[in-house]
Amino acid sequence: MPMKPATIQYPPDVSSEFFSRIEQQSSYQQQSPLGRTVNSHEAHTYRPTQHILTKAIETMLFASMATEEGHITPVGIVLAESLSPFQDEHYSWDLVRFASNLSFEVDQIAKLASACGSLDSLLVVLPQEERLVVAGIATPHSRQILDLDYLVRVLILKPGVISVLRGEWEVVRYERGNIPPSPPTLSKGDGQHRTQLNAIERTVFQEDPNRLSIDVLNFLLRIVKRMRSLGHGGLLAVLGPGDIQSMSLKDARQLAEPLRFGTALLEMYGAQLIDEQNTTRRFSVKTLNFRPPSDEEEAAAAAAQEATQRVARMIDQIARFTTVDGAVVMSHSLDVLAFGAKLSSKEETPAVYSVTHDRCSGERWPIDRRGTRHRAAAIFADRYSMGLALIVSQDGEAAIFQQLESKVVHWPVSV
Incomplete structure (x- = not known):
């Protein structure tokens, strides 16, 4: 048979x-x-x-x-x-x-x-x-x-x-036959998992309560997304407040003037808000139609578009900086200071932990099985408690290294 x-x-x-x-x-x-x-x-x-x-x-x-x-x-x-x-x-x-x-x-x-x-x-x-x-x-x-x-x-x-x-x-x-579990989200909120991100937002948006609804993580992840599409892997290191004094950039390719990404986000927000307010005023509830824009409103719409496109160009440039060996270094206010920075040192690589779905530190994560870029990101997060290291490996995996509960954690992200 x-x-x-x-x-x-x-x-x-x-x-x-x-x-x-x-x-x-x-x-x-x-x-x-x-x-x-x-x-x-x-x-x-x-x-x-x-x-x-x-x-x-x-x-x-x-x-x-x-x-x-x-x-x-x-x-x-x-x-x-x-x-x-x-x-x-x-x-x-x-x-x-x-x-x-x-x-x-x-x-x-x-x-x-x-x-x-x-x-x-x-x-x-x-x-x-x-x-x-x-x-x-x-x-x-x-x-x-x-x-x-x-x-x-x-x-x-x-x-x-x-x-x-x-x-x-x-x-x-x-x-290839498997569906990896979804990573825990870095959702907006005041938990310990957002300590570094919330501090960056307060700095970038100047403590303005109306602007603090903006989630800066979205824009950092857009850089990560572009890094991944370039296929080189890369590392983006965001310093905590005051960390620049202890950060040596002598071996990095420093910029003559910082690329002020945080400022560009703030300007985009302001321009977009004015454009949205103008659009709302142009709408007639009685006729359910929009009146033609005035010259001033057209200028505001053009300014909003240009501000947004400027942010897009910066995202692309920052991602391309990460293709150079070493890290892109950003200040706490998201100014790009240098690229090609060597973050690794003779320091011992810290223990790294995974993140549970309730956003706590979990089991040990096998940092010893990863390469130089991951080690550099872990050392950076250990050295700068309010810093963030965003990494894309050559195989396309993306993650954030940060401190959580006084431990360095590896936080995978989907982009």
């Missing part, structure tokens, strides 16, 4: 895990980078059915193994119900639409991957009756720092490695 073939176990249900984690994140309620709570009806959102998301993930998983002219190119898709999110100027996408929709198949994705420029642009995938089609290529541009959308992305990072995002932020990842 012939033997039955072994049952092939399909990967864990990534789509179910995605929806489960989304529900745990306050059911489609998010915060903007400026701290303003935004509900789903205020921004473009499309919640695909589990069937559609599963089909998209399956196809992308097989596409991650496909080659085109011998190359495997990272590629991503963005799922939408229609093309309207990409044609609305407010949400800042550049859309290149195909004359006719293309089939959403493995071979097609492999052929189109190089046209997307790695993950700089995404294939727009729409449901059409019982199937999915590729309608074009969309590129989010710099104003996305403030403009929100909750469209689901599915990205191929490496063969067999799939990342599923909501908007810009990763929700779940599939890695």
Whole structure:
């Protein structure tokens, strides 16, 4: 009697895990980078059915193994119900639409991957009756720092490695048969886990209670996200208050004038707030229409756009600084002081601990199995109790080293 073939176990249900984690994140309620709570009806959102998301993930998983002219190119898709999110100027996408929709198949994705420029642009995938089609290529541009959308992305990072995002932020990842647990969040609040971040915010935003709703972590993670996309790995070290006096930068590439990232964030906030107030005043409740903007309001809108684009350019520059061996050093007010700084020393590497889901220090983390960059980050966090070290390894893993409960902890982050 012939033997039955072994049952092939399909990967864990990534789509179910995605929806489960989304529900745990306050059911489609998010915060903007400026701290303003935004509900789903205020921004473009499309919640695909589990069937559609599963089909998209399956196809992308097989596409991650496909080659085109011998190359495997990272590629991503963005799922939408229609093309309207990409044609609305407010949400800042550049859309290149195909004359006719293309089939959403493995071979097609492999052929189109190089046209997307790695993950700089995404294939727009729409449901059409019982199937999915590729309608074009969309590129989010710099104003996305403030403009929100909750469209689901599915990205191929490496063969067999799939990342599923909501908007810009990763929700779940599939890695060759496994779904790593989601890391604990560095959510806004006054817990010990936020001691360093809250202190940075008070410094950057000058103790202004109205501005302290801004979560500076969003912008630091945007730098980390860009670091990861560059594929070099890197280290960003943020000093605590007064730490600059004890920080030697003689071997680093110091900047003639600091790159004032914190100041740029503050200016962006002010410009964006004025623009939002103008927009509110232009709206008529009686007619449900907007009056044309005045010259002054147009100038304010242009100023807000330029301030936001300046922050985007700084994020890109800071991330590119991290590709140079050594660390980028930032002051407590987020001024970039130097890059290529050597943080390692002859000091003994401290014990490092993982972080539990209730944001406490947990078990020992195996720092001895990691390289020089991780050791430097751990030593920095041990030396500067109010400092933060943000690290991206060459394999793309991102984490923060900081002190928590007087211990150095390794805090993985999803970007």
